[in-house]
Amino acid sequence: MTTASPAAKERSFTDSIKDAGLAALVALVLASAIMGLRTTSLPGVGGLVVVPDLPLVVGAVLVVFVGRLLLDLFVWRKIIRIPVGDKWYRRPGGRPLAHHAQRLGIMFGPALLVFAVILPFLPVSDRYVMDLSILVLTYVMLGWGLNIVVGLAGLLDLGYVAFYAVGAYSYALLAHYFDLGFWVCLPLAGILAAFWGVILGFPVLRLRGDYLAIVTLAFGEIIRIVLLNWYTFTNGPDGISGIPRPSFFGLEFERGEHGFAGFFGLDYSPMHRIIFLYYLILLLALLTNFVTIRLRRLPVGRAWEALREDEIACRSLGINTTNTKLTAFATGAMFAGFAGSFFATRQGFISPESFTFIESALILAIVVLGGLGSQIGVVIAAVVMIGGLEILRELNFLKVIFGDNFDPTSYRMLIFGLAMVVIMVWRPRGLISTRQPTIALGGRKPISGEYVGEGQG
C-alpha cells in the first residue's frame, strides 16, 4: 500500500516471503491464546478446563502466510505481473469501458425498477425469493431514509433504528389498544416517528460530529430499553403478537367470498398476500426515493447539502442550521416510521429484539458501503449485504467438510463483518463512487465522491 517512488528499491521475492513470515508470526501470537487454548467445561470436572487445539492454530497461521504472500505477489506490490498484454480498455481513443459503464449506469436504475416490478411474476419467484425480496426492499427503504440524514445533511446518526422501532410499535400498539387498521396507522406511525425525531433532535442537534453520533446511539438504546422494560404497556421482551395484516382497499387476504381472491374470482393462494406486501414495500421505498430526489431540488434539500459541505458558510448566508438539521432528522425518521409499521404488519409480531444497535449499524453500513448520498448505491449495497447475509444461512453444506460440530450461523456474522471491512478498505467511497450534483454550470454529469463533503454534524 506504499506509494512507491521510482527510486524506491525494487522488492524481491524474498522480501515478500519475509513479509508474509512476519504476518504469520503475528497471526501465531494472535491465535495462540484465543484459538489455541479453548475453555470448555468437561462433565465431572467443576469449573472450566483449557483444551489445546493445535491444528486450528497451525491452519490459521498457514492461511495468513499463504494469503499474505499471494496478495503481496499479485495484488499489492505486483512482484509477479500477470502478462495480459495491452489492456483492452486502455486502447487509444479514451476508455470505452468507462464510457459504456456510464451509459450502462444511466440504464441501470430503470432496468432495476422494471425488474423489481415484474419480479413476482417471474417463474423463479417462490415464497423464499419473495420473502427475501421484501426483506431487501425494507432495508433499501431504511437505507434511503438514512441517506437523507447521513448522505445529504451529513449528520451521523447511530440510532436510526430507534425511529424504525417507534414506527413498528406505534402501529402495533395502536392496533392493540384502539383496533386501528394498517392504512390509518401507516401515516400515524410516520408522523409519530418524525415527532420523536424532532423531540430527540431538538436538544442534540447543536452537538457536532461524534458527540452527535454517541447521543443518537444513546437514544437508540434508551428507546429499546424502555420498550423492553415497560412491561404493562409494551409487553416487554415478550413482544406484541397478533398484529393485524393489511387489507387491499378493505379486502382481507382470506378464504371465502369476501376475501381478496373471492372478490376477483381467483383461486385462494397465500402468495397473494406476499405479493401484495412486496408491492407495498416497493411502493413505500419508491416513495422514499422520489421524495428524496424532489427534496434535493427544493430549498430545504439544497440547504441540507450546503450544510454538509460547509456549516459556517451556511450560517453566514442566513440558513437556520438548527431547523435545517431538524427537518433532515425528522424526514429521515418519518421514513423509518413507515418502514417500521410495514415491518410490524409483515411480521405480525414485534419485540425489542429486532431493534438492537446492530440493526442501526447494518443500515448505516448499507448507506456508507453503497456510497454516501448515492441512491442506486444504497440498492446495490442492500442487495449485496442483506442478500449475502441470507445466502450465508445456507452454509449447511459445509457440515460435510467440517463435520457435524460445524455451526454455520456464527460464521455467518463473522464473514459478514469481514466483508464490511474488506469492502470499505477496497472502496472507501462506497461501491458507487460517483455522485450526481443537483445543480451545475453547463451539463450535469456525475462527479467523483471525493469532491463531496461529508458533514461535520
Added chain:
Amino acid sequence: MEYFVQQLINGLTLGSIYGLIAIGYTMVYGIIGMINFAHGDIFMIGSFIALIFIILLGVTAGSSFLLLLFALLLVLVIAMALTATYGWTVERLAYRPLRTSFRLAPLITAIGMSIVLQNYVQVVQGARVKPLQPLISGNFTIMEKVTPEGNFLVNLSYIQILIVVTTFILMAAFSLIIAKTSLGRSQRACEQDRKMASLIGVNVDRTISLTFVMGAALAAVAGMMYLLYYGVIDFYIGFVAGVKAFTAAVLGGIGSLPGAMLGGLLIGLIETFWSAYFSIEYKDVAAFSILAIVLIFLPSGILGKPEVEKV
C-alpha cells in the same frame, strides 16, 4: 448512610473499570479523531485471555498469597501483551489503509471489526458464559449499623481495593508517559497537527500504532479486573462495556485523559446509585440521559477543550 457508603464503594469500583476502557477510546479519538468501535471487543478479548491463563496456571483461592500475587501479575502481563497485539493488528488491518480517507469509512470498518472479534471469540471459545471461581475473597468491614432486622455491614473487599489501586497506578503511569517521554510528546504532537508532526520528523504511523497498543493494554487490564470482580464473562460483554466507556470518555471530554477517568467514575457512580435507589432495569437509561443532559449544557464534555472552528 451506610447503604450510601456501600454503593459509593461499588460505584467507584465499576467506574474504575469503565475509566480504564475509556482511556483507550479517548487516546485514539484524540490522535486520529475516530470512534474505535472495536475497543469494547478488545476489552472482551483481554478478559478471555486472562481467563484462559488463570485456568492454565491453575491458581485457585486456596493458593498461597505470594503464589497468587505472582500468578496474577504474570497473567496480567501476558494478557496485556497479547491484547495489545490484537489492538495493533486491528489498527493495521482496518484503520491504517483508511488513514487519509473520509471520516465515516474507518467508523464502518470499526463496526465491522467489532462484529468480527465478537463472532471470532464466539466461534472458537463457544457462546456460553464462562464462569471463574473467585480468586480473591475476604474484605474489611469499615462500618456497621445495628438494626432490629439484622446488622448491615459496609464491606470493602480486597478485590475492590485491588481494582481501584491498580487503576490509579496505571492512570498515573500513563499520564507520566504522555507527559514526560518522547513517545508522549509525539502523541501530543500528532494530536495537535498530524501533518506538521510528520514534517518535523515524528513517525506518525508508529505513534498511532503505539497509541492503539497502549489503549489495548489498558483494556486488557480492565478486562482482567472485570473477570476477577464479576467472575463471569461471555463474548458479548464488550459491546455494553464499550458503549458505557465511550459514553464516559465523551462525558469527561473526549481527548482528555483525566476526563476519561472522571467520566468513567461518574458513569459507574450514576449506574450504581440508580440501581440501588431507583430501578435496576433503567440504569442504562439513567447513564445515557445524564450524558445527553451534560452534553447539551457542556457540548465538549466536562474537561474537554472547546472546539475551535476554523474558517
